[in-house]
Amino acid sequence: xxxxxxxxxxxxxxxxxxxxxxxxxxxxxxxxxxxxxxxxxxxxxxxxxxxxxxxxxxxxxxxxxxxxxxxxxxxxxxxxxxxxxxxxxxxxxxxxxxxxxxxxxxxxxxxxxxxxxxxxxxxxxxxxxxxxxxxxxxxxxxxxxxxxxxxxxxxxxxxxxxxxxxxxxxxxxxxxxxxxxxxxxxxxxxxxxxxxxxxxxxxxxxxxxxxxxxxxxxxxxxxxxxxxxxxxx
Amino acid sequence: xxxxxxxxxxxxxxxxxxxxxxxxxxxxxxxxxxxxxxxxxxxxxxxxxxxxxxxxxxxxxxxxxxxxxxxxxxxxxxxxxxxxxxxxxxxxxxxxxxxxxxxxxxxxxxxxxxxxxxxxxxxxxxxxxxxxxxxxxxxxxxxxxxxxxxxxxxxxxxxxxxxxxxxxxxxxxxxxxxxxxxxxxxxxxxxxxxxxxxxxxxxxxxxxxxxxxxxxxxxxxxxxxxxxxxxxxxxxxxxxxxxxxxxxxxxx
Amino acid sequence: xxxxxxxxxxxxxxxxxxxxxxxxxxxxxxxxxxxxxxxxxxxxxxxxxxxxxxxxxxxxxxxxxxxxxxxxxxxxxxxxxxxxxxxxxxxxxxxxxxxxxxxxxxxxxxxxxxxxxxxxxxxxxxxxxxxxxxxxxxxxxxxxxxxxxxxxxxxxxxxxxxxxxxxxxxxxxxxxxxxxxxxxxxxxxxxxxxxxxxxxxxxxxxxxxxxxxxxxxxxxxxxxxxxxxxxxxxxxxxxxxxxxxxxxxxxxxxxx
Numbered sequence: 141x142x143x144x145x146x147x148x149x150x151x152x153x154x155x156x157x158x159x160x161x162x163x164x165x166x167x168x169x170x171x172x173x174x175x176x177x178x179x180x181x182x183x184x185x186x187x188x189x190x191x192x193x194x195x196x197x198x199x200x201x202x203x204x205x206x207x208x209x210x211x212x213x214x215x216x217x218x219x220x221x222x223x224x225x226x227x228x229x230x231x232x233x234x235x236x237x238x239x240x241x242x243x244x245x246x247x248x249x250x251x252x253x254x255x256x257x258x259x260x261x262x263x264x265x266x267x268x269x270x271x272x273x274x275x276x277x278x279x280x281x282x283x284x285x286x287x288x289x290x291x292x293x294x295x296x297x298x299x300x301x302x303x304x305x306x307x308x309x310x311x312x313x314x315x316x317x318x319x320x321x322x323x324x325x326x327x328x329x330x331x332x333x334x335x336x337x338x339x340x341x342x343x344x345x346x347x348x349x350x351x352x353x354x355x356x357x358x359x360x361x362x363x364x365x366x367x368x369x370x371x372x373x
Numbered sequence: 374x375x376x377x378x379x380x381x382x383x384x385x386x387x388x389x390x391x392x393x394x395x396x397x398x399x400x401x402x403x404x405x406x407x408x409x410x411x412x413x414x415x416x417x418x419x420x421x422x423x424x425x426x427x428x429x430x431x432x433x434x435x436x437x438x439x440x441x442x443x444x445x446x447x448x449x450x451x452x453x454x455x456x457x458x459x460x461x462x463x464x465x466x467x468x469x470x471x472x473x474x475x476x477x478x479x480x481x482x483x484x485x486x487x488x489x490x491x492x493x494x495x496x497x498x499x500x501x502x503x504x505x506x507x508x509x510x511x512x513x514x515x516x517x518x519x520x521x522x523x524x525x526x527x528x529x530x531x532x533x534x535x536x537x538x539x540x541x542x543x544x545x546x547x548x549x550x551x552x553x554x555x556x557x558x559x560x561x562x563x564x565x566x567x568x569x570x571x572x573x574x575x576x577x578x579x580x581x582x583x584x585x586x587x588x589x590x591x592x593x594x595x596x597x598x599x600x601x602x603x604x605x606x607x608x609x610x611x612x613x614x615x616x617x618x619x620x621x622x623x624x625x
Numbered sequence: 626x627x628x629x630x631x632x633x634x635x636x637x638x639x640x641x642x643x644x645x646x647x648x649x650x651x652x653x654x655x656x657x658x659x660x661x662x663x664x665x666x667x668x669x670x671x672x673x674x675x676x677x678x679x680x681x682x683x684x685x686x687x688x689x690x691x692x693x694x695x696x697x698x699x700x701x702x703x704x705x706x707x708x709x710x711x712x713x714x715x716x717x718x719x720x721x722x723x724x725x726x727x728x729x730x731x732x733x734x735x736x737x738x739x740x741x742x743x744x745x746x747x748x749x750x751x752x753x754x755x756x757x758x759x760x761x762x763x764x765x766x767x768x769x770x771x772x773x774x775x776x777x778x779x780x781x782x783x784x785x786x787x788x789x790x791x792x793x794x795x796x797x798x799x800x801x802x803x804x805x806x807x808x809x810x811x812x813x814x815x816x817x818x819x820x821x822x823x824x825x826x827x828x829x830x831x832x833x834x835x836x837x838x839x840x841x842x843x844x845x846x847x848x849x850x851x852x853x854x855x856x857x858x859x860x861x862x863x864x865x866x867x868x869x870x871x872x873x874x875x876x877x878x879x880x881x
């Protein structure tokens with residue numbers, strides 16, 4: 141085995157370019173799918189609260205599907221399966237414009253939306269019923285009560301779970317390599333193949349992921365502290 | 374839609390492959406391999422996780438810090454990268470090549486143990502301090518108290534969470550696909566490579582198969598959770614009835 | 626104590642007409658006919674489960690009714706109202722809850738300021754001025770920046786009263802305002818309520834505090850099993866109750 145030489149990987153222009161590109165793609169996938177998941181999660185929550193069983197039934201099935209089917213399988217179904225159902229012109233366009241990344245963002249975003257909407261729902265359910273009654277008794281409309289009184293508390297309740305699932309989403313970006321997205325884990329395998337230095341390459345990637353995850357967790361913790369209702373336990 | 378008939382055809386033609394992989398003409402694969410991998414993974418991870426949880430609660434830094442480090446790393450690094458690490462390091466440690474199934478098993482045991490240790494730790498901390506106080510007052514050592522008083526209760530209360538982690542493990546076995554572990558996702562990939570023209574049907578069948586397995590298990594877990602909650606409230610009621618009888622016994 | 630006598634000739638502020646309410650098969654309110662005149666202080670008392678809280682909650686439609694009508698300022702609260710009309714109606718009825726229900730994510734000042742701004746469209750500076758004045762009136766101007774979790778139960782309830790008053794309602798409803806408080810804090814809340822009554826506020830209070838009823842109420846309603854069985858001036862009611870169940874209720878209270 142060759143001696144441990146981190147610099148052989150870091151200083152090599154080709155390898156470092158591939159790794160940096162990998163980090164960039166990881167972040168693009170992460171941020172894209174996070175935005176999709178957050179907004180869709182809130183829409184799902186709003187839909188769930190509509191009267192009638194069809195709306196809440198649909199959301200329940202959506203959540204159940206995305207929580208019981210492995211994320212990797214969901215990615216494959218989108219990239220291999222659903223893409224084949226799309227009209228030819230769309231498939232060609234996707235092929236030219238980084239289709240794998242698009243499918244990765246869509247698949248991961250839709251999957252995490254299920255988790256985010258459940259977190260927000262638990263957060264809302266944790267708000268005592270008396271808050272709703274007090275808001276209505278003061279004359280607030282449904283929308284007003286939600287906006288000023290219920291949702292602010294619901295979001296604070298849901299923050300720990302939302303932060304946890306955000307870190308999960310960040311780690312799940314690595315799954316995109318299975319459909320060919322050149323994110324960090326994919327880049328790591330490529331560099332390892334070419335440099336024959338798996339230990340150093342894996343170590344670099346591990347440190348990047350670890351540092352980013354810890355930063356995300358720290359950021360989440362900071363936001364939780366900032367938004368904590370003063371004096372609350 | 375012509376999708377449904379073609380899906381039925383695919384299942385009819387390939388059900389054996391999906392079920393057990395290429396056995397007996399090859400290693401065991403398919404759903405059987407997925408389930409064996411998951412069950413073994415959790416079963417082996419469990420004792421390790423209890424040891425880790427106890428270590429994380431011990432007063433010695435030499436025990437706490439390695440466990441905390443392992444938990445942080447598994448929570449911060451993608452499972453895929455951990456699989457790559459083990460795939461590379463394990464043969465070096467053992468001295469010869471390791472089949473993909475074993476690599477995956479070792480990875481899962483370590484990964485699940487880290488997550489399970491957090492669950493066990495939470496279960497232990499959720500018990501009232503009075504339990505440990507009572508056990509020590511009776512003369513039990515710390516480990517003895519853990520073994521006879523704390524752990525039995527904590528683990529019973531944590532059964533739903535542990536089973537949920539089992540469902541997660543089933544989903545995590547799919548990552549073995551990357552290192553060609555013969556499990557269900559790999560089998561589906563083989564079918565797709567052979568048929569080539571029906572990717573949606575194949576992967577939809579794959580998704581539904583996992584859905585059926587995981588969903589049924591989740592329903593079973595919910596039922597167990599309800600039974601445990603009922604047991605707990607019944608035992609609390611029994612406890613509050615006790616003093617009356619004890620008082621009457623001593624007064625008689 | 627001197628107080629303006631209620632105007633007996635004006636239309637009643639709150640009127641219950643043949644009100645019936647069921648929880649499933651259980652009759653919670655049966656044929657309630659009563660009224661609260663402007664400036665009057667009414668205390669509703671009775672054993673638990675008598676429907677007192679349910680009755681008061683029908684006034685601002687936190688509870689629905691199955692038949693009859695509840696009129697506030699002459700308007701039918703339980704008619705088919707547009708959402709905005711019901712919201713407007715509720716904003717004119719001050720309601721104080723047994724469990725305070727302060728908004729924990731807002732300071733005391735913000736709790737009081739929020740609804741005048743967002744429901745009544747009051748300017749922020751005016752709302753703030755009113756809120757500070759009301760917090761001072763309940764004796765809590767020093768706690769304006771504190772959050773509910775930092776306040777005692779009695780302080781929270783006083784902020785809740787200020788919050789309801791900030792909407793400048795013509796009537797205030799109190800649903801067992803002191804039942805959730807430790808005994809030593811009951812007095813501070815009752816003294817706020819006494820002052821409100823003295824200043825001429827129309828009040829309907831569900832409470833177990835009989836001294837408060839004796840001192841402040843213009844009428845006492847006795848309820849049992851969903852019916853208003855007896856109404857009368859507090860002096861008459863407490864000295865010689867007419868209805869046998871009222872007699873039993875008062876004698877149970879005295880033997881405690």
